[in-house]
Amino acid sequence: MLLNVAGGTLCALILFQLVANVVADDPYRFFNWNVTYGTIYPLGVPQQGILINGQFPGPDIYSVTNDNLIINVFNSLSEPFLISWNGVQQRRNSYEDGVYGTTCPIPPGKNFTYILQVKDQIGSFYYFPSLAFHKAAGGFGGIRILSRPLIPVPFPDPAADYTVLIGDWYKSNHTDLKAILDRGKKLPFPDGILINGRGPNGVSFTVEQGKTYRLRISNIGLQNSLNFRIQGHRMTLVEVEGTHTLQTSYSSLDVHVGQSYSVLVTADQPAQDYYIVVSTRFTAPQVLTTTGVLHYSNSAGRVSGPPPGGPTIQIDFSLNQARSIRTNLTASGPRPNPQGSYHYGLINTTRTIKLVNSAGQINGKQRYAVNSVSFIPADTPLKVADYFNIGGVFRVGSISGNPTGGGMYLDTSVMGADYRAYVEIVFENQEDLIQSWHIAGYNFWVVGMDGGLWTPASRSQYNLRDAVSRCTTQVYPKSWTAIYMALDNVGMWNIRSEFWARQYLGQQFYLRVYTPSTSLRDEYPIPKNALLCGRASGRRTRPL
Numbered sequence: 001m002l003l004n005v006a007g008g009t010l011c012a013l014i015l016f017q018l019v020a021n022v023v024a025d026d027p028y029r030f031f032n033w034n035v036t037y038g039t040i041y042p043l044g045v046p047q048q049g050i051l052i053n054g055q056f057p058g059p060d061i062y063s064v065t066n067d068n069l070i071i072n073v074f075n076s077l078s079e080p081f082l083i084s085w086n087g088v089q090q091r092r093n094s095y096e097d098g099v100y101g102t103t104c105p106i107p108p109g110k111n112f113t114y115i116l117q118v119k120d121q122i123g124s125f126y127y128f129p130s131l132a133f134h135k136a137a138g139g140f141g142g143i144r145i146l147s148r149p150l151i152p153v154p155f156p157d158p159a160a161d162y163t164v165l166i167g168d169w170y171k172s173n174h175t176d177l178k179a180i181l182d183r184g185k186k187l188p189f190p191d192g193i194l195i196n197g198r199g200p201n202g203v204s205f206t207v208e209q210g211k212t213y214r215l216r217i218s219n220i221g222l223q224n225s226l227n228f229r230i231q232g233h234r235m236t237l238v239e240v241e242g243t244h245t246l247q248t249s250y251s252s253l254d255v256h257v258g259q260s261y262s263v264l265v266t267a268d269q270p271a272q273d274y275y276i277v278v279s280t281r282f283t284a285p286q287v288l289t290t291t292g293v294l295h296y297s298n299s300a301g302r303v304s305g306p307p308p309g310g311p312t313i314q315i316d317f318s319l320n321q322a323r324s325i326r327t328n329l330t331a332s333g334p335r336p337n338p339q340g341s342y343h344y345g346l347i348n349t350t351r352t353i354k355l356v357n358s359a360g361q362i363n364g365k366q367r368y369a370v371n372s373v374s375f376i377p378a379d380t381p382l383k384v385a386d387y388f389n390i391g392g393v394f395r396v397g398s399i400s401g402n403p404t405g406g407g408m409y410l411d412t413s414v415m416g417a418d419y420r421a422y423v424e425i426v427f428e429n430q431e432d433l434i435q436s437w438h439i440a441g442y443n444f445w446v447v448g449m450d451g452g453l454w455t456p457a458s459r460s461q462y463n464l465r466d467a468v469s470r471c472t473t474q475v476y477p478k479s480w481t482a483i484y485m486a487l488d489n490v491g492m493w494n495i496r497s498e499f500w501a502r503q504y505l506g507q508q509f510y511l512r513v514y515t516p517s518t519s520l521r522d523e524y525p526i527p528k529n530a531l532l533c534g535r536a537s538g539r540r541t542r543p544l
Ligand SMILES: *[C@@H]1O[C@H](CO)[C@@H](O)[C@H](O)[C@H]1NC(C)=O
Pocket: 034, 035, 036, 074, 076
């Protein structure tokens, strides 16, 4: 990742003059999206959903490594709106990340064209609405980035390739849920689980006997880790958030909130229909379960028998499974050279950051924090304020790189970091629930996880050879997870809990990866079409 060569051969001047901050050589794909409210009935009761071009979930984005995606989003809602692209790294271009710290919201009735490049990426990801509590209403969809034609993929082409979005769901609409959080209360337990926006047996995937299929499973839900399994079938894991994995066979797979996995499933059983089962993890005695159908085209019968049970509270099962997920070092990733040619474990880290999550009350209201700071948004996106040198919006260093042990407080937390640093980040979860952390702008190596508190001696058990590189990692209850990350992407990057109520109530911050250089090789300027808001209103995105 450190070795990315920026910008091809285009000189800086030409690049600067392009309407968009994109590299002209690579193909373009254009999307026009109209975001509206619409009535949906995923759990049998009508509720207000967020649709994209009339669809719930939204359309999948198909792309190939290095494609430029030009996505014109029309906000036909009555509130400001933004879409973020979970796992798309936005190299040198955090302005397009679509979270409130990087991008001004699209006002109701207006539009904004995102200009993304899926630079040096492959794999399965998803997009979602990042503001308010919109994610509880829809507006999400799959993103797949295929390998370029000449780059080998370490398994035969599947007969079909399905997006499978799983997530917990409430019957209440997002405005009601948001109001609960705004009052400083916790959300109740969700009402059900959806597969591709449908309730029990609402979704069916047709397969032909003898053929092999790819399922791209993402947990786009709000809080629960989910176990995924298919009656009578095993799944071969092949890809995790852009990394081709050792091809290991599993009977069920834990997908923590925010994570994406690709599995291959062969229709190698007698021709009938089989249950696809998704159930909540670590919630017992309350366990939510839903089912879909794997339908053989020559099926002799409907689904029968009880849906297979899965793990519920067992942490060791999940931890051992997580440790078994490894990078296939000899397989190609987005580039023709093998994924193992970057020896992440031989590089000395230059800094250790330790992040501890906590929950508590501030002024009588429920809040969540990282290293004691509960994030509150500023009146201007941080990246935009940074670009225009608008003071007073945030302070670099407003969150410590280590837990302070002090009480929780509110701030617009931004941590400074140097471009090209090679950091170790330890997520320590002293709470009795499972966490899931996402870092925007990056993939990182998950070098270790275990129960208890992290100490420097924990390093002796790190996997420095074939750990998986991904963008979202779980941290088990009263446990730690350690990652290595090469800070090779300048910008303002959101680090957040994927537990959405926690994210909403402050369990997030921004990492400002900084270089004094103003070269376009390091970072693009603000997009010409950027909407400007807050204290940046009325500024110009380009000199006259
Ligand atoms: C979006 O959809 C709404 C409802 O169908 C329609 O009224 C509006 O004109 C559409 N806007 C665009 C930009 O297509």
